Amino acid sequence: GAVVSQHPSRVICKSGTSVKIECRSLDFQATTMFWYRQFPKQSLMLMATSNEGSKATYEQGVEKDKFLINHASLTLSTLTVTSAHPEDSSFYICSGGELDYGYTFGSGTRLTVV
Amino acid sequence: KQEVTQIPAALSVPEGENLVLNCSFTDSAIYNLQWFRQDPGKGLTSLLLIQSSQREQTSGRLNASLDKSSGRSTLYIAASQPGDSATYLCAAYRSGSARQLTFGSGTQLTVLP
Numbered sequence: 001g002a003v004v005s006q007h008p009s010r011v012i013c014k015s016g017t018s019v020k021i022e023c024r025s026l027d028f029q030a031t032t033m034f035w036y037r038q039f040p041k042q043s044l045m046l047m048a049t050s051n052e053g054s055k056a057t058y059e060q061g062v063e064k065d066k067f068l069i070n071h072a073s074l075t076l077s078t079l080t081v082t083s084a085h086p087e088d089s090s091f092y093i094c095s096g097g098e099l100d101y102g103y104t105f106g107s108g109t110r111l112t113v114v
Numbered sequence: 115k116q117e118v119t120q121i122p123a124a125l126s127v128p129e130g131e132n133l134v135l136n137c138s139f140t141d142s143a144i145y146n147l148q149w150f151r152q153d154p155g156k157g158l159t160s161l162l163l164i165q166s167s168q169r170e171q172t173s174g175r176l177n178a179s180l181d182k183s184s185g186r187s188t189l190y191i192a193a194s195q196p197g198d199s200a201t202y203l204c205a206a207y208r209s210g211s212a213r214q215l216t217f218g219s220g221t222q223l224t225v226l227p
Binding site: 045105106 | 145146148150156157163165207213215218
């Protein structure tokens with residue numbers, strides 16, 4: 001099945017700095033990937049849909065200038081949290097795959113902004 | 115807008131019991147429905163995918179059913195084990211070209227030895 005690799009698994013950064021999270025498709029070509037955010041004890045909320053070679057589509061309420069998504073190749077999508085603040089601390093998960101087989105998810109990135 | 119609800123929010127059962135987790139969705143025009151498992155601090159592991167034309171899927175001790183007309187899906191776990199303890203999430207695939215997932219809030223399952 002489709003395998004999605006996400007790095008880093010955990011990152012701590014200072015307030016005001018930027019953090020990049022990578023999501024790679026290892027055994028399939030990902031024209032579309034999805035980025036989710038999960039707060040403690042809550043479910044996953046879709047942030048944006050990443051499209052290879054074009055602009056990402058952001059969900060309502062998600063700041064596109066805050067959460068920069070780049071999908072320059074069929075195997076790599078990145079999410080950059082710019083000028084991070086403590087309220088950006090969360091669990092970020094990417095997803096991709098083939099629709100008829102169900103999407104698979106990365107292992108997630110725990111971001112802590114101090 | 116699709117809304118997915120899971121009941122109960124938490125469940126604690128003794129080892130060996132059979133149990134049912136419930137998932138309901140408001141928009142019956144879903145494409146597929148998928149059940150996931152999430153361990154604390156980890157990503158999601160896919161358990162079962164039910165395609166829109168199917169009514170159920172089985173894998174080992176797990177059986178998931180889908181009734182689009184009533185907007186419901188259930189996940190049945192037979193002979194539960196302590197290793198089944200985790201949060202179980204159901205997610206409905208949106209209709210349309212992008213096929214994003216809308217997640218329920220999850221059921222936190224604890225199986226007591």
